Amino acid sequence: MTDPTDDSRDRTDPAVPFDHETVRYERDEGVAVVTVDRPESRNAIDDRTALGLRDAWRRFDTDDEALLGVLTGAGDDFCAGADLKQMDLEDREEGWLGCSRMRVDKPTVAAVEGHAVAGGLELALWCDLRVAAADATFGCFERRFGVPLVDGGTQRLPRLVGRGRALDMILTGRAVDAAEAHDWGLVDRVVDSGTALDAARELAAGIAAHPxxxxxxxxxxxxxxxxxxxxxxxxxxxxxxxxxxxxxxxxxxxxxxxxxxxxxxxxx
Missing domain, CATH: 1.10.287 (Helix Hairpins)
Known part of the structure; x- marks a missing residue:
């Protein structure tokens, strides 16, 4: 088991600028926001973006000033999963999408607008909590293209919503709206469209206020x-x-x- 007081890991220097073309890391006091910035492709993950996510969460885990992390997407969507037009992802130790097999030592919140589907759903599941806009959409859309769930979806989804509901999503590939996702326990908060990131920041700041x-x-x-x-x-x-x-x-x-x-x- 992990000792939460262990400080023996390699540490990054938070003073060094975070330089990734398609992933942003920004910290406001104790809350760090990691943003997938490929809105033209619904924030689909190509290999450079996977590496950016890996590096962003490594930075978060060793940034002493960051107490909570928020994961979100630029523009109108959270993430559409792997970029099937590129198909250049590699199966690294941290996972195909860059962070799905990582375990950070501090809480994380997903701020979901629009689509969180396929690998995007798996990235949302990787977070501890999920705040979703009322018009958000969740689903295992990779089912339609014969792509397997390899970033934790078959393991994390049933732990949240139960075996039957997880199989419903995984086998059918159907869309699940925010209201149904909240009823199932997949989503923890539902907020007005366009406010998911602000609500996630507020939730994170509240947790950060505790010891x-x-x-x-x-x-x-x-x-x-x-x-x-x-x-x-x-x-x-x-x-x-x-x-x-x-x-x-x-x-x-x-x-x-x-x-x-x-x-x-x-x-x-």
């Missing part, structure tokens, strides 16, 4: 416990929890001194 040691340790415990027995999962939870005891003690002291009484919000 981050326990945000990260509880998130890690959830992921490390998936698929395990309850007995093993409780041990996983306890292991991660012990890494956050100092933060818990500090929070308990603040509460004892009167902060947060009566259910009022606490910005930390």
């Amino acid at each position: 981050q040691t326990t945000v990260k340790s509880d998130r890690a415990a959830l992921y490390d416990g998936l698929g395990e027995s309850l007995e093993t999962g409780l041990k996983v939870e306890a292991w991660h929890g012990t890494k956050a005891l100092a933060t818990a003690d500090e929070g308990a002291t603040r509460f004892a001194e009167g902060e947060g009484r009566g259910g009022e919000s606490v910005d930390r």
Whole structure:
């Protein structure tokens, strides 16, 4: 299991400009926004864009000033998946689309406008939470062209919506609108068209206001416990929890001194 306090990984220098032609990395205080910038192709992913996504999320994971990450697409769509006109993607360790097999140590939110289909759906599933515009569309559209799901869709989708609904999407390739996706638990928030990124930023900023040691340790415990027995999962939870005891003690002291009484919000 991953130690959320481990700082032994290779680190990038956030002061070095992020230079990718089709992927942008922009940080506003504690929220980093990663944008796929190929609106002319509905943000379909070619090989250079996959490399950009890989590098953007590596940067996010080692950027100490970035607490939350938001993934979105430029223009009217989130992402249409792999660029079938190029067909130049490579099966790298991080995944065909650049990040689908990566695990970052901080929370992520997908901001979905328009289409999140095929590999675009898989990128949205890679994020922890999904905020979708009311007119957003989700679907395994690669079914129509004989392209397999190889960026986590067959594994993450049933974990979110259940086996039956996942098979419905995977086998039929049909379009699922935002309302149905929300009913299924595929989408966490539905907002007005054109406001998904703002809403995702707001959601991310709210999470960023909490003590981050326990945000990260509880998130890690959830992921490390998936698929395990309850007995093993409780041990996983306890292991991660012990890494956050100092933060818990500090929070308990603040509460004892009167902060947060009566259910009022606490910005930390």
